[in-house]
Amino acid sequence: MLHARLSDWFDDAARDLPWRLPSRTPWGVLVSEFMLQQTPVSRVLPVWEDWMSRWPTPADLAAEPAGEALRHWGRLGYPRRAVRLHAAATAVVVRHGGQVPGSHDELLALPGVGTYTAAAVAAFAFGRRETVVDTNIRRVHARLVDGAALPAPSLTAAEMNRAATLLPDDAGSSVRWNAAVMELGALVCTARTPACEQCPVLDLCAWVAAGRPAPTYVPRGQSWAGTDRQVRGAIMHVLRHADAPVPRPLIHDRPVDLAFGAPAALEKLHALNAPPEQLERALAGLLTDGLAEETPNGVQLPA
Structure with missing residues (x-):
């Protein structure tokens, strides 16, 4: 009874999402699962559509620098997912001839793919019986x-x-x-x-x-305003929109050099009024995580 009722309800209520359509590809499902981690569908949809138009196969993405994946990740947050997805695309090309593998174990061996993602892609892209738990x-x-x-x-x-x-x-x-x-x-x-x-x-x-008993604990949301995460995100926004390496002084100083193609992004970063030590800490974290790289001319997305 339980299974039949939910199946009937799903027939009528399911959202018309592109990664559920009969025309979906395993690559499209894999991209959606990376993007949907801790991110609502409404924010993912336009970015997913852009990615699938730009990189319809793993080989298309693997042929680009990782920095392009970061650039077109937009404001989805947790940008390391973009770098890992680029690495997964490269592994699919190298290990599997450009075709996303269908077994749980092969999926789990891809960079950035955990137990949930492996099960979800095996189920939703290949129709396999997997225990999917999100x-x-x-x-x-x-x-x-x-x-x-x-x-x-x-x-x-x-x-x-x-x-x-x-x-x-x-x-x-x-x-x-x-x-x-x-x-x-x-x-x-x-x-x-x-x-x-x-x-x-x-x-x-x-x-x-049971009378809808209250939770036994209160989930803690992650703070944002004033945190290093916010500053990291603002710096990433600058790097995504810059058309040349961004000198470190420009990240700290308010005067905006229009030559870098990111005046609005720089204004938003400066409007945070982050102290110099926080800016340096956030930037150092981006460099350490491979989300940015330093060149003689300044900081840029990884090549």
Whole structure:
């Protein structure tokens, strides 16, 4: 009953996302999974479409410098994902003849691909029976089966075992189940304001039956304003829009040199009023992480 109801609901409620279309490619699914990590669909869609137009195959991306992946990552955040995706594309070309592999183990061996991403790509790109567990699925399982408002702060072995137990035996049904539960968590069984009245399995929900008990902990959101992460992001914004290496003094000083093609980005960076030591710390982190490189003429995206 549970599986049938969610499958029927998914037929009507599923969002029309390009990486779900019959015309999708394994590469398109892999790109979407990298981009969707900790990032909402609304922000990913335009960037994904740009990437797939610009680099429709792994070989297309691998032929470009890693800096181009960073440039077109835009403001998705966590730009190391762009560098890792570029490395994954290169590995696909070198190890697999340019074709994204379909097995969990081969996917897991690609740079930047973890257990979740390997399972998701194997399932959604290749139709394999895999236990896919993301944040949305964890939350739905916690409420529906355990009666808890939220899953544990970190993924547990018990959660993975429960997800494996709930997975249908048939490969096609298992893929649909994973997608349906994920969609229910994204659209209905949300973290802060679940729309229980719209839930197709409301009468089967252990959390509702228990009176919707409050969470046992309060999730901590990541601060942004004034942090090194904000300053790093602002510097990356400058580097993405610059058409030449950016001298270190220009990162610190307010006068904007229009020759660098990034006046608006520089203004935004300077408007943060970050102290010099924070600017240097943020820049040093970008250099260490391989998200920027220093040349005799200044700082730029990696070549």
